[in-house]
Amino acid sequence: MAQRLLRHFRYGRTFAFLRRLTSSRSKSINAVRKLYQEFGLENRPCVLCGGKAFTLICEGDRYGFDLDKQICDQCGLVQTSPAVKKDFLNVFYRDHYRRLYTKRNDVDHASLVREQRQKGERFLAYLEKTAVAPKLNDLAVIEMGCSSGGILEKFKPHCRSVQGCDLDVEAIRYGKEQLKLDLEVAEFPTQLPEGPRLFILSHVLEHTHDPLASLKQIKSLMAAEDYLFIEVPGINLVAEGAYKHDLKSYFHLAHVCDFSEGTLRALAARAGYEVLSCNETVTALLRPSSETELPWRRSEKDTTENILRIEATRKRR
Numbered sequence: 078m079a080q081r082l083l084r085h086f087r088y089g090r091t092f093a094f095l096r097r098l099t100s101s102r103s104k105s106i107n108a109v110r111k112l113y114q115e116f117g118l119e120n121r122p123c124v125l126c127g128g129k130a131f132t133l134i135c136e137g138d139r140y141g142f143d144l145d146k147q148i149c150d151q152c153g154l155v156q157t158s159p160a161v162k163k164d165f166l167n168v169f170y171r172d173h174y175r176r177l178y179t180k181r182n183d184v185d186h187a188s189l190v191r192e193q194r195q196k197g198e199r200f201l202a203y204l205e206k207t208a209v210a211p212k213l214n215d216l217a218v219i220e221m222g223c224s225s226g227g228i229l230e231k232f233k234p235h236c237r238s239v240q241g242c243d244l245d246v247e248a249i250r251y252g253k254e255q256l257k258l259d260l261e262v263a264e265f266p267t268q269l270p271e272g273p274r275l276f277i278l279s280h281v282l283e284h285t286h287d288p289l290a291s292l293k294q295i296k297s298l299m300a301a302e303d304y305l306f307i308e309v310p311g312i313n314l315v316a317e318g319a320y321k322h323d324l325k326s327y328f329h330l331a332h333v334c335d336f337s338e339g340t341l342r343a344l345a346a347r348a349g350y351e352v353l354s355c356n357e358t359v360t361a362l363l364r365p366s367s368e369t370e371l372p373w374r375r376s377e378k379d380t381t382e383n384i385l386r387i388e389a390t391r392k393r394r
């Protein structure tokens with residue numbers, strides 16, 4: 078068996094087993110685990126660079142799911158490998174995701190909208206400091222994976238128009254009825270407004286089965302004058318205190334990839350985007366280039382040593 082980078086007991090299979098056994102979410106966890114075992118896991122090359130060599134980091138996530146997190150030896154992207162299948166993810170989001178998170182069957186849309194509004198304010202503050210700031214008024218905003226639309230509601234007074242799509246039927250209904258927003262049940266927008274546009278992808282890319290393919294697909298919807306705003310939970314923020322400094326809390330069954338500023342920049346270049354702005358949050362503003370792929374390089378920060386550095390901040394607490 079491969080030597081695990083994070084050697085502590087808590088990152089191994091036995092600890093994951095005990096976590097599943099003792100969790101107050103045991104029933105949900107076991108149902109989800111049975112589901113990904115039935116679909117089977119997928120051995121595949123790195124989703125960023127196509128590399129085939131990985132270093133094992135950890136053998137369980139926050140819930141005790143027995144999935145491996147590995148770092149690609151070539152590009153430094155942390156990812157679940159072997160990966161859960163795309164068909165599993167579809168069923169998981171439809172039937173299990175919310176329940177696992179919230180421990181309840183009904184969804185509190187009002188509280189979700191409050192969180193989304195806070196994100197919307199944060200995103201606007203971020204964009205204020207980018208090249209998009211003077212043009213925001215003229216942009217049509219399109220959010221993919223908008224849930225009930227709280228982010229769009231915050232953008233509405235600052236932009237030409239807002240619209241959104243999501244596969245969550247209940248969330249879309251809530252946003253249309255309560256927030257009076259232009260929303261549709263779809264993975265990608267079925268209609269696009271004319272003129273310059275700002276696409277938003279907030280906490281979606283880390284969940285997608287093939288993030289490179291997703292970014293390329295979005296690029297195919299975009300004109301040269303359009304922008305793409307992305308946010309994903311950054312792995313390096315764990316060293317700053319996010320997830321209580323605990324990589325195991327950060328590692329999540331639903332996160333196919335665990336990005337840093339460096340790996341998101343590399344992925345964007347691979348998909349043919351120019352990066353206008355990006356930080357370790359990870360929050361980024363991209364622009365489509367005329368090339369199908371731009372040159373990229375591995376960030377010096379995306380290493381096994383960096384993973385150990387993050388882990389050391391937990392031990393020092």
Ligand SMILES: [Zn+2]
Nearest residue numbers: 123126149152
């Ligand atoms: Zn790679």
